Amino acid sequence: MKQDLGPHGNMENIVFVVCANKIDCTKHRCVDESEGRLWAESKGFLYFETSAQTGEGINEMFQTFYASIVDLCDNGGKRPITNSSASxxxxxxxxxxxxxxxxxxxxxxxxxxxxxxxxxxxxxxxxxxxxxxxxxxxxxxxxxxxxxxxxxxxxxxxxx
Known part of the structure; x- marks a missing residue:
């Protein structure tokens, strides 16, 4: 991912969101929730369970995503240090x-x-x-x- 950002890219000034989609179709699930959440949180990324069909998790994801972007801007372009990433x-x-x-x-x-x-x-x-x-x-x-x-x-x- 760092390579894709180029020479001026910085992982600290980007908000990452990982969305597990189609959570209403549990039999087709390739990665279980705890494994996906563990991976995302170990990287400091936000994680959400979502379903486009039912709308579950979509509003929460967007609200948290936008709030994180505002926090990033308020903090001089760097992600605020949170306890959750070091939990x-x-x-x-x-x-x-x-x-x-x-x-x-x-x-x-x-x-x-x-x-x-x-x-x-x-x-x-x-x-x-x-x-x-x-x-x-x-x-x-x-x-x-x-x-x-x-x-x-x-x-x-x-x-x-």
């Missing part, structure tokens, strides 16, 4: 993606099959601290945390 880390986003794409409980916790009870618990604690819903607001963190809890429970049942 979660790249490590949290990458970990959520890895958990979503894991093949099994071992892979989810990042331990090798046959790992000891202590290794499973250590890996669990590291992920729990990173993804606990009280500390992490990244989209999908709650589901990832639940998956990690379930993976630990399943693995510990089978370890003597």
């Amino acid at each position: 979660f880390t790249k490590e949290q986003a990458d970990t959520i993606r890895r958990i979503r794409n894991s093949k099994d409980s071992w892979d989810m916790l990042g331990v090798k099959p046959g790992a000891s009870r202590d290794e499973v618990n250590k890996a669990y604690r590291k992920l729990a601290v990173l993804l606990h819903p009280d500390k992490c607001v990244a989209p999908g963190s709650e589901d990832a945390f639940k998956a990690v809890v379930n993976a630990r429970t399943a693995l510990l049942k089978n370890i003597k």
Whole structure:
């Protein structure tokens, strides 16, 4: 994207909006909401779920988009610093993606099959601290945390 902006382009003076369209057609969805939201917010972009057919999300998207442009102008052409763009880390986003794409409980916790009870618990604690819903607001963190809890429970049942 930076290349497309040319030598005078600056990512700080552009408002980006990512719109998931056709949200009324859930069976045709290629990217689920949490994955799209996670990607957009990790880049500092606004994210909206929209439907041209029903009009859902359209007004909210345009109002927020225009308000963001006004804020940009009021701030000397730079995006105002907001807490939402720094609300979660790249490590949290990458970990959520890895958990979503894991093949099994071992892979989810990042331990090798046959790992000891202590290794499973250590890996669990590291992920729990990173993804606990009280500390992490990244989209999908709650589901990832639940998956990690379930993976630990399943693995510990089978370890003597």
